[in-house]
Amino acid sequence: MQTWTVPTLNKRQSRKRYWSFFWRSYAIQASWNYEGQMNLGFLYGIAPVIDRIYGDGTPASLEAKKDAYRRHLAFYNCTPQTSSFVLGVASSMEEEYARNPTSFDPNSINAVKSSLMGPLSGVGDSFFQGTIKVLAFGLGVNFARKGSILGPILAVLISFVPAFLVTYYGGKLGYTAGNKFLTKLTKAGIMDRAMYLVTIVGLMVIGSMIASMIGITTPIHMGKAFSLQKTLDTIFPQMIPLAFTFVMYWLLQKKVTTGWILVICIVSGLVLSPLGIFK
Amino acid sequence: MLVKAILLGLVGVLGNLDSRFLGRTNLEQPLVMGAFVGLVLGDLTKGLIVGASLELVFMGMANIGAAAPPDLVLGSVIATSFAILSHTNAQTALTIALPVAILGQMIGIVLRMFMSTFNRWAAADIDAGKFAKARRLHILWGLLLNVSMYFILIFLSIYFGTGVVKVVVKAIPTWLTNALTLASKILPAFGFALLMQTMLTKKTVVYLLIGFFITAYGNLSVIAVAIFAVLLVLVLNEILPKKNVATTTEQNDDDLEEL
Structure with missing residues (x-):
């Protein structure tokens, strides 16, 4: 397999890259959709890094670039402010993969993204939406009630400053720390093993998200005595979301095109809900 | 009124850009939206006061964890506008704005469902080597679709009043709302399956x-x-x-x- 030389960034280029992580994390929700959520936003965020690696215009680099773009179409969802950290880590991994395509499994990039996005959304949302927002607007409302313009201004400033710091320095930290660890792993020759272990973390986090982020239930019941959902819950809770995910997975394994699966998803919603089977 | 309706529509656009383009810096909050509406309608003080009341109302809704809370930006821009234009208080104005906020929530669901097809288009663009086109789906078309929904809804409700919207909302059957909600829950299962595949x-x-x-x-x-x-x-x-x-x-x- 062809290896690529990825020159390290000089100081000016680094700063430019961190700003790009910053802005592109902020814009990550521009095309939020139910299927991939912020996936196109993540692709948009990491695109400059990919373009720089595979920029020489040869047919080989074009194919590698297509693969890299496709890779980042995978499901992604994370608080914008903490997304820049994930962008940073993923960028360092893309560069490492380009340098060592034989010893590096590119699927581990999405495994790492999945491992990071769940916990970082949890922390990010409770910090920014829970703590900072309540603080900022609790204060702002008090000023505004008296008709003071300081209310909204203060509220936005208090919201902005921590968000700015976390987003900018998060991207920087993700990229530099990612680079450091990956170099270490390569030197020690344990990349394969690390990739495998990272995939395990990724899969466990995805499993947890299936149990907590889908929430399909069934309203089927007979009188007050029997509710199918309750019966299912006694066997194991969140059975229906798991079943739906594996049906989708099975369809993918059967090589059903994603466009058709998308249609199936929407049509089954439109049919199964009025029939009273799922809600 | 035409100019005011356009300007208020643009305030709504700013509110929407906050979450789509500006990392949710809380410009979309009723307090900030209220201040902008006050500026546009020439009564900043009232805008601030109504915005502050609405802020508390919406904070309460978030705490209750209402299943599908009415759209924050639409609710606050239209409610503040009506409070100022028709000299009512925040709560009354919010009841007038509620149908629009609910309609907005529903259109939003359809929009986000529709944008799932962007994934197919992006994949096709990438296969064809049209990388810039794939990126534009996100940063141009995604933004444009989101923003225009807010602009159109606010413009129409201010220019024609919310009566029309009320009729539309009443005409939407509950089964359709529920069906769309179910579809929006099934789609993430597909997203996870795609992710697991690799x-x-x-x-x-x-x-x-x-x-x-x-x-x-x-x-x-x-x-x-x-x-x-x-x-x-x-x-x-x-x-x-x-x-x-x-x-x-x-x-x-x-x-x-x-x-």
């Missing part, structure tokens, strides 16, 4: 199930599962046969990074 093997499916059951049975959050996952991986690292015994410490460093 990682899942017969050997590793057990880890997906461990993560699933920890949350399903134990009601533990994704953060908790991530912590358990890292710890499990550290244990596995001890147990699994090692090709290179001398290098485990660096390994641990990397896994801790996941936290």
Whole structure:
């Protein structure tokens, strides 16, 4: 397999890259959709890094670039402010993969993204939406009630400053720390093993998200005595979301095109809900 | 009125850009939206006061955890406008604005469902080597669709009044709302399946199930599962046969990074 030389960034280029992580994390929700959520936003965020690696215009680099773009179409969802950290880590991994395509499994990039996005959304949302927002607007409302313009201004400033710091320095930290660890792993020759272990973390986090982020239930019941959902819950809770995910997975394994699966998803919603089977 | 309706529509656009383009810096909050509406309508003080009341109302809604809370930006821009234009208080104005906010919520669901097709188009563009076109789906078309929904809804409600919207909202049957909600829950399952596709093997499916059951049975959050996952991986690292015994410490460093 062809290896690529990825020159390290000089100081000016680094700063430019961190700003790009910053802005592109902020814009990550521009095309939020139910299927991939912020996936196109993540692709948009990491695109400059990919373009720089595979920029020489040869047919080989074009194919590698297509693969890299496709890779980042995978499901992604994370608080914008903490997304820049994930962008940073993923960028360092893309560069490492380009340098060592034989010893590096590119699927581990999405495994790492999945491992990071769940916990970082949890922390990010409770910090920014829970703590900072309540603080900022609790204060702002008090000023505004008296008709003071300081209310909204203060509220936005208090919201902005921590968000700015976390987003900018998060991207920087993700990229530099990612680079450091990956170099270490390569030197020690344990990349394969690390990739495998990272995939395990990724899969466990995805499993947890299936149990907590889908929430399909069934309203089927007979009188007050029997509710199918309750019966299912006694066997194991969140059975229906798991079943739906594996049906989708099975369809993918059967090589059903994603466009058709998308249609199936929407049509089954439109049919199964009025029939009273799922809600 | 035409000019005011356009300007108020633009305030709504700013509110929407906040979450789509500006990392949710809370410009979309009723307090800030209210101030902008006040500026546009020439009564900043009233805008601030109404915005402050609405802020508290919406904070309350978020705390109750209402299943589909009415759209924040539409609710606050239209309610503040009506409060100023018709000299009513925030609560009354919000009841007038509510149909629009609910309609907005529904159109939003359809929009986000529709944008799932962007994934197909992006994939096709990438196959064809049209990388810039794939990026534009996100940064141009995604933004444009979102923003125009807000602009059009606010413009119409201010220019023609919310009466028309009320009729439309009443005409939407509940079964359709429920059906769309179900479809919007099924689509993420597809997203997860796509994600699993690159990682899942017969050997590793057990880890997906461990993560699933920890949350399903134990009601533990994704953060908790991530912590358990890292710890499990550290244990596995001890147990699994090692090709290179001398290098485990660096390994641990990397896994801790996941936290």
